[in-house]
Amino acid sequence: METSTGGAARPDSGPIAAADPPVTAGPAAPAVDTAVATGACAVPPASLSPSRASDFMQCPLLYRFRVIDRLPEKPSEAATRGTLVHAVLERLFDAPPAERTAPHAKALVPGQWDRLRESRPEVVELFADDPEGERLARWLAEAERLVERWFTLEDPSRLEPAERELFVEAELDSGLRLRGIIDRVDVAPTGEVRIVDYKTGKAPRPEYAEGALFQMKFYALVVWRLKKVIPRRLQLVYLGSGDVLTYDPVLADLERVERKLLALWDAIRTATETGDWRPRPTKLCGWCDHQAHCPEFGGTPPPYPLPVRAAEPGGVQQGRMGPD
Numbered sequence: 001m002e003t004s005t006g007g008a009a010r011p012d013s014g015p016i017a018a019a020d021p022p023v024t025a026g027p028a029a030p031a032v033d034t035a036v037a038t039g040a041c042a043v044p045p046a047s048l049s050p051s052r053a054s055d056f057m058q059c060p061l062l063y064r065f066r067v068i069d070r071l072p073e074k075p076s077e078a079a080t081r082g083t084l085v086h087a088v089l090e091r092l093f094d095a096p097p098a099e100r101t102a103p104h105a106k107a108l109v110p111g112q113w114d115r116l117r118e119s120r121p122e123v124v125e126l127f128a129d130d131p132e133g134e135r136l137a138r139w140l141a142e143a144e145r146l147v148e149r150w151f152t153l154e155d156p157s158r159l160e161p162a163e164r165e166l167f168v169e170a171e172l173d174s175g176l177r178l179r180g181i182i183d184r185v186d187v188a189p190t191g192e193v194r195i196v197d198y199k200t201g202k203a204p205r206p207e208y209a210e211g212a213l214f215q216m217k218f219y220a221l222v223v224w225r226l227k228k229v230i231p232r233r234l235q236l237v238y239l240g241s242g243d244v245l246t247y248d249p250v251l252a253d254l255e256r257v258e259r260k261l262l263a264l265w266d267a268i269r270t271a272t273e274t275g276d277w278r279p280r281p282t283k284l285c286g287w288c289d290h291q292a293h294c295p296e297f298g299g300t301p302p303p304y305p306l307p308v309r310a311a312e313p314g315g316v317q318q319g320r321m322g323p324d
């Protein structure tokens with residue numbers, strides 16, 4: 001099965017995306033900032049995306065800041081470049097196969113950058129202190145290098161994606177909705193499905209590969225639930241290091257990730273109801289935009305916008321995952 005690409009560079013732990021609705025409060029789902037005034041009870045989230053699931057696993061307080069408080073986050077050069085590269089890879093498939101060349105892909109970069117600035121004006125701030133445009137030129141050149149490297153990993157002239165930037169959503173028996181956006185779906189003539197995701201960073205070390213595959217198994221579970229088909233292959237394409245990580249899932253993998261997500265959802269519901277969102281400091285705090293609000297760094301979180309009940313004796317075990 002040969003295929004194509006697609007994908008909007010969405011670093012998976014990035015800010016809230018369209019697939020990530022906020023936690024709501026009250027039966028009529030009023031905005032969170034009206035919950036206290038109405039006296040409504042906290043209502044846990046009804047859906048999860050891979051990004052937000054990863055947020056909670058990394059740090060429950062980070063999840064709260066992003067999903068409940070919806071604190072603003074600054075665009076980063078790396079994340080924005082990822083978005084740009086994804087857009088280029090997706091658009092390249094608009095061209096006939098013979099024209100899907102590296103020079104053509106690189107030529108798409110300036111136009112896609114223009115489109116990105118129009119759709120997300122805040123990214124312009126990234127280069128506000130660069131009047132000569134030197135840093136922007138280097139940044140765009142790096143985007144071109146990432147695009148060019150893709151041609152050493154896949155041959156888009158031989159790929160014809162079934163889907164690009166595919167929004168998927170499936171509801172589990174428990175009522176939990178899983179949603180996300182798959183960069184590319186390839187379907188072989190035999191019907192076998194391959195799910196492909198582009199990463200503009202470097203491939204993880206082998207001991208961290210399982211974490212990298214979590215997002216892909218999440219998508220595989222959604223596809224299985226939607227189509228009753230287990231994807232034949234999950235493929236992560238790392239443009240930063242020129243690596244391709246693949247995994248062929250089996251039913252037991254999907255059942256395991258479903259159990260894990262249900263345990264995660266339970267933990268999120270408990271935290272939503274109790275207001276007990278604990279910080280979990282790691283070296284990833286260095287990339288967190290919310291240190292000023294984080295007790296681990298001397299900050300104070302905003303007032304919790306939902307009514308909070310006392311934690312159970314013995315505390316709340318947030319983020320405790322099921323067996324994996």
Ligand code: SF4
Nearest residue numbers: 059279280285288294
């Ligand atoms: S700084 Fe670290 S501990 Fe604090 S919210 Fe961010 S990720 Fe969590």
